[in-house]
Amino acid sequence: GQNIDQPTEMTATEGAIVQINCTYQTSGFNGLFWYQQHAGEAPTFLSYNVLDGLEEKGRFSSFLSRSKGYSYLLLKELQMKDSASYLCAALDSNYQLIWGAGTKLIIKP
């Protein structure tokens, strides 16, 4: 079956760095997305990786290892507004998104 695993909840301190991991098992693979979702709101797009390596976008970076079925989202210089759920989703061979349950990130002052 197809599966996405990510931690349920993480806590970090304002100003610090946090890494949210995601492992995936899909039938075929056409890339991996990260979305941010604030409580009660819709997901918003953060990043898309299809090739191995790290992609940096401001305070956020996303890494992919296709051979390991692994990705992470790195958030630097954490701000209180980064408190949200972070959803990992892999695109399978049918170009359907397989979603993880999300990681709730709690930022403490």
Add this chain to the structure above:
Amino acid sequence: EAEVAQSPRYKITEKSQAVAFWCDPISGHATLYWYRQILGQGPELLVQFQDESVVDDSQLPKDRFSAERLKGVDSTLKIQPAELGDSAMYLCASSLGAGASTDTQYFGPGTRLTVL
């Protein structure tokens, strides 16, 4: 900046009643998705349209749910009759490309449904 529009934002209904949700995708986007999201879980795809055609409705409970995108632009999702277990956030998303595509999906604000 173009956005996906959804209405209503909140809906409270009693079980056995009918409810309908509306979605207007980003202009020019060929593909439209309806998702259901239960608190603490990832979105679950209910139906995917490419233009006016259904591409995937394998997870749509067809005995009570229906969806249409008659002119290939806006879309309506209906539930009749609503059940207590239908309480969830209903999300609409759209993406530019048609067919097999890696295009990013952009989400609307969602409709929070509560069934009493």
